[in-house]
Amino acid sequence: MTATVPAALASADTTGEPLLALDDIQAHIVPGFPDTDQRFVGLRLPDGDRSGDAARAMLRELTPLVTSARAGLRHRALRRTTGAAGDGVAAAVALSARCLRALGHPELAAVDEALGVGMAERRSLRDPAPKNWAVGAPGAEIDILVILAADDETQLAVAEAPLLDPGHGLTVVHRESARRLPGDIEHFGFRDGISQPSLRGLVDADTPLAARHPMPPMPDGRAYARPGDVLLWPGQFLFGLPRQSSTSATRPADPRRVPDLARNGSLLVYRKLAQDVAAFRGDTAAMASALSVEPGTLRAWLVGRRPDGSPLSRDETDPGPGELNHFGYDDDVPPGAGVRGARADPDGARCPLAAHIRKVNPRDQETEQGIQQNTLTMMILRRGIPYGPLYEDAPDAERGLLFLCYQTDLARQFELLAQRWANRTDRPRQGLPNGLDMIIGRTRPGDPRQAPLPAGTVSTMVDYVTPQGGAYLFTPSIPALRALSEG
Template sequence: MSLAEPLLDLDDIQAHVLRGFRQDHHLVLGWRLRDAAPDTAARQLLAAVEGRVSSARSRSPGCAVALSPRVFRVLGHDDMATLDEAYAVGMARRTYLRDPPSTQWTVGAPGREIDILVILAGEDATRLAEAAAPLRSLTGADLVHEQEAHRLPGHVEHFGFRDGISQPMLRGVVDELGTPLVPRRPMPPMPDHREYAAPGDVLVWPGQFLFGLPRQSETSPTRPAPPRRVPALARNGSLLVYRKLDQDVPAFLADTARMAAQLGADPADIRAQLVGRHPDGRPLVRPPSATHAEHNHFGYDTAFPPVPDGVRGADPDPDGLRCPLAAHIRKVNPRDQETDKGPPSANLTFAILRRGITYGPPGPATAERGLLFMCYQTDITQQFELLAQRWANNPERPRQGLDNGIDLLIGRTRPGTERRARLLQGEVTTLIDYIHPRGGAYLFTPSLSALRTLSR
């Protein structure tokens, strides 16, 4: 560690933010406060879950809780309700995400908005349902959302690609001895002058994800920016984006097969180009012999050197000759490339912590299946929304000056408008959406001390 890193209070930070839940089964419950005595109902519900919530130090079964701005308002904390512009406005009113109208949502539709979200996790789905039973009997709030989710074999999503490979690693220490949260291994200086915990595991200052802590600087990847001034209740908390995304597997398979036939290519190759990785997680910029340790050790503009333990270097791909500029992983994580938002040093300020999990049965048959997309940040506009809208939906971003199409996985156009992307063999177009947003919410995940304050 080249600079002193902040002490992280593992007993105060929710585990789902800092580490995520590693259990295979999740159960997500959402309540809307009734108009009569909402403050009493909010305190009752928070008191019922507060003792269950897992801290980042805890190894107990997972439980997390997140709150809408309305909860803070009815409990007399208006300053928390306006903590973030997007959070205050709400997902349903952020129409430029190009989601379907909120009246068509199955999660968070008008009159069924989520005020309190609880995420339970465990290794046994039956026991998880039993653990949730006492919460169902609470009065003063309506249970408006319930969703079971589970990890698929191999930790893939429903299109068959391994998920959650590239994640930022938090800087910070966990005790007075200076023990880092994330173990570090010696590595030579990288070409973009960032610091890494391991090959591909880039270190990010924790204020990008937790309020009250040093943030990532736009000009120096290794030197922090000062924490934002926020209400005391916000410290060690984080903003949660929660979205239910249905995946149309038959449409994805059929449409990419059509594209392959049009271009004279292999359908599997076309799907990999849309993602930017092969199903096993190997990036397109790496050869077939790449090891798991090499799956994140690469850049787009600069060559990455070999590092200890046999991890080979990687050649750059600035012009998208191996990984298309419209590939999903390149749209939402430009790594060491300059973007419309500035130099590569600023890219880490847009990072998010993803905590998604799949729902529904595997296989190509028609059924409700998809991803519960969850991510944490301290600025929804400049983190999640920038990636999902400004970059994924724009054919000339994040890299300016080149029209390479949109991210065909998550990018959206107006209904009835053709979507297009430039792949290695040529341009492809489609009118078909493979992912259908079904709604969600912008929420705040408080610290454990804030939860105790709110519930009592």
């Protein structure tokens, strides 16, 4: 481990970063909704010639309610500086390929192959058969997803009521309430949402979206906004903007060519993931007993972090806020900018290769996809939130995670992480026994789930997380929503 702070610490350069259209981008993409409560309403268009008119009428009602990124940033800054809960309801809208076609814009449905086909037909995730889905089953697919967020449930109920009125001519095919759990944990008891990329881009001529802090030179060559927060070009998540290069960690690739109405929009993955807390606790306790380790130790191995969010790749069990993500796997990470360094863990001696956080985010490792820099092109913006009560409050209730993420390439980003890495034992690290992601990974029916851990290999037939369906959707910019509503 590097023992001294490098003499020169420099903030990341903003040269060439684009001015972001914060009044156009939906706030659920950037910066996300920080509110405690969210409601999700999925609407289905009628069949036949009336579908386009019904979609336009609904969008005319919804578009004025959608929260912009600029308003979202103001809201977030106010919460951070005053600690006050938000006042009012934030809203976001996303559309299916079927809806885009009904609106007369098949070119938008074609910006991504997986979007055009739809999640139910994609069949690449080893999910249960779509006919058994609770969300997005054949004939009940979501065409318009409305996301509402607030710190006041009464305000949410008032905002939601018009969507549930059958007078608008659309069918409500999905409705879910979600709430952040104390300490931002998920239902298995681990702090969630810790590791997120920071977007390059400017909010005005002199101010970057992500504030830049002094950083030591990093061995992986990446740029960081602050310790642990890797900087990515915004085209990874927003159409029409510079993208991450597969060969350079700091220089951008050209924007993808997309229709004008796709610009500043993004692709949304929406999935309902049921969590079986009793099965997770009981099965992992049995595994731990067989390996003569504590259940908490084994569960942390499966996740890659301890319940408080501290990473297993760090020796410290009490990392400061900047140290939660200031670590790598292949290289030692130097100290600096007020954080301690961290030793490399290339073979998974501390954080197993099968750990959830390592399977879906290899960080500075090379993978079967290529060099370290290429891995940056596969990252996603996660916007998930738990649903259902804490297990201790209602053991028999339904609970889980509403998984949401944004990207501009469903196959190259979400599907690669969820299928080619989480579901396969030979990925992402080549030449080593990676094992399955025991938290979200899925095998073929009848096959056990296995993972090598520091104390021995574990195996189970128990699913802790069960996908219950969802949708691939396009989240347009606010001007695009307005244009679509006007025909």
